Amino acid sequence: MSKKLSILILTVIMAVLVAACGAGNSNNTNTAPANNTTGAAAENTAANAPAEAAETAELTIKHQYGETKVAKNPEKVVVFDFGVLDSLDKLGVEVTGVPQANIPPYLEKFTDTKYENVGSLKEPDFERISAIQPDLIIISGRQGEAYEELTKLGPTIFMGVDANRYMESFEENMKTLGDIFGKEAEVEQELAAVEQSVADLKAKAEASGKKALIILAQDGNISAYGPGSRFGIIHDVFGFEAVDPDIKVDTHGQSISSEYIVEKNPDYLFVIDRAAVVGGESSAKQTVENELVKGTKAAQEGHIFYLNPNYWYLSGGGLVSVSEMVNEIAATLE
Known part of the structure; x- marks a missing residue:
């Protein structure tokens, strides 16, 4: 090569x-x-x-009927409890559906057509709720019988107030709402304000030494409510001594007569007119202030007070309604 x-x-x-x-x-x-x-x-x-x-993220909410998994910040929310509804409104949380029958005037905005009408407090519209496909359904005592059926339509939780521990259960419910909707700080602030107003009222009521009787009037009938009852917060939390500590605790109260009121002779008589908010003849004043009752200390001293049934009967247990209930009772001591 x-x-x-x-x-x-x-x-x-x-x-x-x-x-x-x-x-x-x-x-x-x-x-x-x-x-x-x-x-x-x-x-x-x-x-x-x-x-x-x-x-x-999901939260496990424990309530009266068990445990329910709830998505954090649910978007489509159906609310059957007006106390919860006024709380969510106060916190700036939008809802999808409400029972538009008998909505209290202070929640009148929810009668707008932008909100789905899901029936009444006692008769939910299951078909309408099903169409919504809710992420959360919130109920209280009036919907107890419908709980099982509602759970088939969406996660359902019970948020009624326990009359035996009114403020504790109210605060627990509010904190649960805070957890679900990311409003923890706002709830704490609102509860602190309510607690202070309650403490002020209780101090005045106890110092007054006045004994009170709470009655519900409906179409000529009268029922009494004492400590531990649905309206017992006036005694148990607000500080008014019960004129009769042995009143039977019952959802519908203990049926009484005018003679009973005369016998107990309360210093303060608090009246809730049921007919004024559920229909019927609203004649509570005529029923209560008859010739017999006019001789009692409450009547003689001008201490018969007709409480707003929208807060006391239809609602209650909410950030707005509880605050208004405190204000209403506090005003009777001024």
Whole structure:
């Protein structure tokens, strides 16, 4: 083989080797950015994971009928309890459906057609609720019998107030709403204000030494309510001594007569006119203030008070309604 041919062959071999090395370096350069892109995607996925988890987070809510898993910040909410409704409104939380029959005047905004009418307090419209496909349904005592059926339509929780521990259960309900809707700080602030107003009222009521009787009037009939009853907050929390501590605790109260009122002779007589909010003949004043009752201390001293049944009978247990109940009783001591 000639010297020139040998040099030529060597030159070709060297060129091939250089080209191969160049190709190898080119592959390595392209691979690195690909790996970096994958790393960035992984970082983004990890960063987004907590946000996605928060959006789909669930809470387990314990209530009178058991435990219910509820999504954090539910969007489609159906509310059957007016106390809960006034609380959500106070906290700036929108709802989807409400029972528009018998809505208290202070919640009149919820009669607007933008809100779905889901029936009445005692008769939910299951078909309408089903069409909503709610993320959460909130009920209280009047819907107790419908609980099982409602659970088939969406997560359902009971948020009624326990008359035996009114303020404790009220505060628990409000904190639950705070947890569900991310309004914990707002709820704490509202509860602190309510607690202070209750403490002020209780101090005045106890200092007055006055004994009170609470009655519900309906179409000529009268029922009495004492400590531990649905209206017993006046005694148990607000500080008025009961003129009769042995009144039977019953949802419908203890049936009484005018003679009973005369016998007990209360200093303060608090009257709730049921007919004024549920229909019927609203004649509480005529029923209560007859010739017999006019001789009692309450009547003689101008201490017969007709409480707002929208707060006391239809609603109650809400941030707005409880505050108004406190204000109403406090005003009787001024």
